[in-house]
Amino acid sequence: MSESVPAPGAKSSLIFVFLVVFIDMLGFGIIMPVLPKLITSITGETISNAAVYAGWLAFAYAAMQFVFGPIVGNLSDRFGRRPVLLGALGGYAIAYSLMGFSTSLLWLFAARIIAGIMGASFSTAYAYIADISPAKKRAQNFGLIGAAFGLGFIIGPAIGGILGEYGTRLPFFGASALAALNLVFGFFMLKESLPPEKRRPFNLARANAIVALKALSGQNKVVIWYATALTVWMTAHVVFPIIFAFYLIAAFGWSELFVGLAFAAVGLGAATVQGFLIRVLVPRIGERNSAILGAISMAVSCVFYVLAGGGQAWLVFIAIPVGALQGLFQPSLNGLMSNAVSDETQGELQGAVASLQSIASITGPPIFTAVFAAFTVAGSAYYLPGAPFGLAGLIALVALAIFLRGYALHCTSDEVEPPPAAKPLMD
Template sequence: MAMARGGGSSGTSFLVVFAIVLIDMLGFGIVSPVLPGLIMDLTRVDISTAAGYAGWLGAGYAVMQFAFAPVIGNLSDRFGRRPVLLAAVLMLGLNYLLQALAPNFGWLIAGRLLAGITGASFSAAYAYIADVTPPEKRAAAFGTMGLAFGIGFVVGPALGGLLGSIDARLPFYTAAGLALANAAFGYFFLQESLTPENRRPFDWRRANAFAALQVLKGQSPTVLWFVAALGMWQLAHIVYPAIWPYFAIAAYGFDTAQVGLALAMVGLGSALVQGLALRLFLPKLGERRAVMLGVAGVCLSTVLYMLAVETWQVYVAIAVGSLQGFVQSPILAFNSRAVDARSQGELQGAVQSIGSIAQIIGPPVYAQALERFSGPGAAVQLPAMPLVIASAVAVVVLLLFLKGASLLERKT
């Protein structure tokens, strides 16, 4: 690994990248509990109208990630991971300050759109991990990044709710402080991971997902199978943040506290699997069987959700569903091995961009499924239908991955 700037060790640099991802997820989670109230305060509308505005903000966030993840990934291939990551986390902190000080809804819209752009830095973060990790250890390393997502999913909303009870804008100031502190720490300790000989010129024509994939498939056509699998996995996984709370209310009559606790357990279980179980069991299972186990866990948990009539049975389903943490990281590892070191940023940008499409189309699909299969007007009472759909998508993920894996191994 290059030692271009920064004085920390490679282990410290890994921790800084982990912190960048963690703080990004924490910031997203911290502001989520207070966002509805802030929207109502700025627009003077009721909660139902504010929910509609929030939906459009979420879609705008995802569109920005779709557009800018390939740009940021390509920039990191040209200038290195360090300057791109530091710039992104610095802009993230300034963006949270913008939202904290927002005097009207227009400022808040601008802030959320900028958050989508800075959130696209995940592509450079994952490329960094690919740079510094041997191919055979990348699945576990990517799993550690998944641990950051899980911690953010659990801790962020809880911390945001606590801070928001003091002042509605305090979570934004807190998220800004965390991001700016991380930028300062990274400036001194984050090393560069991409050596000069592995850099390539930036080309705007390749700075979008579809053009990038056209180029990358020239190195290995298996890229298309893996990116398709990862995109479909995002579509399957988005069911939890998008619709699970509404499903729990419709199916089990959960109140707000029960929903919050259950969602925390979903995030905690996934984090433990990705951060710990992957490292312990992946050497014995192998990447193929790990993905199979994860998809099986998704499908079995859906059956358990459908059968559950007691609260403890719901938590059994959550525990089984946490096996989904075995799915994404091995596919990312296979995908990173399909291209050379000069193209890791471009590849990760394309992956994040395609995955953001799921954030746009997934929530309305699952919402429609819940609406049609629950409530007094439903022809068939099956509130778990969104989870059934997500399980079917997960099976497609497995088929796409196995096809790509067999082609890659045949090539090598």
């Protein structure tokens, strides 16, 4: 099982990694519709205060990813991608079980800490994709990871909403079972993608985000700009997993089932864009224009969410398809960054990026949940559940400005090959 993936097997391996991420996200999606009710049942707090607790739970999860992202990425560069991916699945099975059995916030925090450590392995999934993908197809193949996220959110929340009707804790045990099943599947099916000759010794001194980013930025001058843009982008994007369920409950009083179906609709849009549309648009209009379209689409959708929170629930069904195009942004940046570094440091790149994204996930949830609580708590001067989305839309536009500056440097840099020109829409 340690043999490297040969070129003819790259397509099947790509499909398998897609399935690994999909099943992981399926488990994660299952718990999202019922997390607000679990927190309120444990703490006895209102939905506004429960959202604040959820923000700090997300903080703990992201803090662990920040610390362990580069470590896991460097371990995968030393020992290969396969053992890291399999170990993460086992950890997820434990974490979800702990959440299901939790009777206090302490239990929940312990579970999220374990899940955060295991979640650092997503950088390894991106490195696996980079290992088996030609440079010109990396952006499109990175989009498959986004599609796996999207499909996980299509099926997972729908299942979670249905299971939640029979018990708030049942979805957590279902997620644990899926992670365990995926571990067994991967043990027998997943092959190694990193050949021994491309591995490098593990260096603990390099296994942190700051050192890794310095090493990468030393190769060229554009990676730091792209990574910063992606970090700011993720700060905006984190509003969805942390606020969306609380927003739908506070604004419209929706049940777990309807919340789950709304998440499923979001996932369907993400899967469509990142699994199919990105493969048409990126070669045609280029990574720059794809990123611009993605950022503007998110900003516009956030405006709709703000307006919908005033009692116009139908606007949510406009915001969801418009916002789906935001899925063009991250794969475009990942593709540009991946092409700007050497093959031997793909794991280090993705590990550093994972930790930088974790900075966004550390700072974003407490900010967005605090804004949500301020605009939904009893006695609030102005009741506006969609306020966090307004803030997220502004942050997305800042990320776009940073990206455009980095792209301009990329096009003029002598250290890396400039991005290819976009193909005309009509040949």
